Amino acid sequence: MGGRGSKAAVIDGKAIAADIRAEIKEEVAKLKAAHGRVPGLAVVIVGSRPDSATYVRMKRKACDEAGIRSFHEEVPETATEAEVLKIVQSFNADPDCHGILVQLPLPKHMNEEKILAAISLEKDVDGFHPLNIGKLSMKGHEPLFMPCTPKGCVVLLERSGVELRGKNAVVVGRSNIVGMPAALMLMKKDCTVTVVHSRTKDPQRIVREADVIIAAAGSAHMIKKNWVKRGAAIIDVGTNSVPDASKKTGYRLTGDVDFEECSKVAGKITPVPGGVGPMTIAMLLSNTLDSGRRAIAGK
């Protein structure tokens, strides 16, 4: 694979996510049979951004299919921070709710950190609570939940047979929700990790050394063929909207990686869409199942 003239194997995130969702569905059914209860996920959405509405619809459908109960609370863009905090607190206290997700981004007048920190640690299925993130960085401390997108990246690598131990991993991007936690998780998997960001000198030279590339910079097609070592595994987290007149919506989704060119040298590569995106939702269900199992079965 990845030899001269050959093409990278495409990692099918949609298929891997479907497998995981089927496994989760079975586990939910087992919980229900043994305890008469199922995991529950609360989704809080503030305002009516069309992209947020789409993601929330997909999450809800995924819950339904897996047998996970979902609760929805939608408030207008003009709601106050106190109102959102109150909703979070009511789900914190609800024994049928095992996971709480506050859809991001929040309107500018709300303090995102304050709202995320109000979510009970035991229900933080997004893994965004500062304590859960902090534990990721410490030896001997396991977070209750890992953030869904970077966890999805690691699971994609593992399920497609990429050995991580001792490998050079380069993470492009240092965001709280993807780059930083992805780097920490790969370190826990015994990779040697380098994080490349907007102030890095000569990022191409560093990325070219990578056996594993996690592209999470938010810049369409910034990773080119001559940035990639032959045989490298590439996980593309980018979800950039670019104009496309042939689409109904007028735009299409594209990654941070120039897929056409890079797949000529990479060993394995994820597409966008159909790569990391579906895994984000599968990991959300997985975290909700874990949380529900802890609460319902006590393990």
Ligand SMILES: Nc1nc(=O)c2c([nH]1)NC[C@@H]1CN(c3ccc(C(=O)N[C@@H](CCC(=O)O)C(=O)O)cc3)C=[N+]21
């Ligand atoms: N509290 C919170 N938690 C999140 O996990 C969260 C969030 N806020 N805000 C927005 C981002 C984005 N996100 C995605 C989920 C699924 C796809 C996904 O399934 N994408 C499909 C395609 C979707 C399409 O075509 O529009 C794919 O890549 O194949 C993408 C992105 C979760 N997010």
